[in-house]
Amino acid sequence: MARKNLIEVSSADEVPTPMADIRPIAGFVAPAIRGAPIGGITRTLGNITQKFERAQDLEKQLAEGKIVVELDPALVDGSFVSDRLGIDRVELADLVAQINEHGQQVPILVRPHPQVNGRYQVAYGHRRLAAVKELGIKVRAVIRELSDDQLVVSQGQENNARTNLSYIERALFAARLEDRSFSREVIMAALNIDKAALSKMLSVVRVIPIELIEAIGAAPEVGRRRWMEFAEKLPKAKVELQAVLTSLSADNSSDQRFQQAVSALNSLPRITREGARTNLWGAKDKLVSVNVKSTAKKAVVTYEAKDGPSFAAYITGRLDDLYEAFRNSQNNQ
Incomplete structure (x- = not known):
């Protein structure tokens, strides 16, 4: 008799036997299905991974200077090379008032201090740092890993764009960088100048004594041409440095002190090789x-400028009267 249904094909509406009702193979026990515990661990590991990735991203952004943080100003040191001849007290007072009213709108740029853990070093923003110190508040800053070259380039370029350093401050900054063995290429990049302009800046600073530059100050209204003329005239004048320094008044502005120094070169006694002394007098209208x-036994008088010859003739015609006045003054002493 033929056997039926040797190969059984289930119909579409046939309900399969549930797995739970199937008799297990002898010696084999199906593992229990775990739901919540494994899922919870997976989610926990996922959260840890996400937090670690966020921390890495935050650290990367901090290193790249993409995040503004607040720092205790007491932990922030100035740049290792100064680019200013002091901070103007009036300008600083204005900046303090502005930050006090509107907050610090522009962050400073700092780097982790290369020698001291936990401290920072300013690339730019010295005036803002000084202002928040006076206010007793934290300073908003961007922290960036910078080499020495990168720091001075950032410092110079930011000051060129924002704070308008005076010509002599820029020249002094260039000289200080060169004294620290920075390459000419780095210095030119920091000041955004070419080789010829850099050479002129350095020549001015190398001729004028640093004591005189610091005594005069930034002189923001005095440009390249007048500083170069002063540097050219100073060695020829051969006046005593202390005499020029004494002629400067601390009560005047730095621009006025520059003019005082120029006037001192024209009026102070000069020492020549023969020990002679020279005096120069100029009329206010600059026509004579x-x-x-x-020297001890001789004096040479030279009349120059537009009215020099005619003024000399005028003096010559009145020598009798002048000499008589001179003798009377000697007798009255």
Whole structure:
């Protein structure tokens, strides 16, 4: 008799036997299905991974200077090379008032201090740092890993764009960088100048004594041409440095002190190789100048400028009267 249904094909509406009702193979026990515990661990591991990735991203953004943080100003040191001849007290007072009213709108740039853990070093923003110190608040800053070259380039370029350093401050900054063995290429990049302009800046600073530059100050209204003229005239004048320094008044502005120094070169006694002393007098209208070179037994008077010859003739015609006045003054002493 033929056997039926040797190969059984289930119909579409046939309900399969549940797995739970199938008799297990002898010796084999199906593992229990775990739901919540494994899922919870997976989620926990996922959260840890996400937090670690966020921390890495935050650290990366901090290193790249993409995040503004607040720092205790007491932990922030100035740059290792100064680019200013002091901070103007009036300008600082204005900045303090502005930050006090509107907050610090522009963050400073710092780097982790290369020698001291937990401290920072300013690339730019010295005036803002000074202002928040006066206010007793934290300073908003961007922290960035910077080499020495990167720091001075950032410092110079930011100051060029924002704070308008005076010509002599820029020249002094260039000289200080060169004294620290920075390459000419780095210095030119920091100041955004070419080789010829850099050479002129350095020549000015190398001729004028640093004591005189610091005594004069930033002189923001005095440009390249006048500083170069001053540097050219100073060695020829051969006046005593202390005499020029004494002629400067601390009560005047730095621009006025520069003019005082120029006037001192024209009026102070000069020491020549022969030990002679020279005096120069100039009329206020600049139409006459008188140069007197004298030794123990001789004096040479030179009349220059537009009205020099006619003024000399005028003096010559009145020598009798002048000499008489001179003798009377000597007798009255």
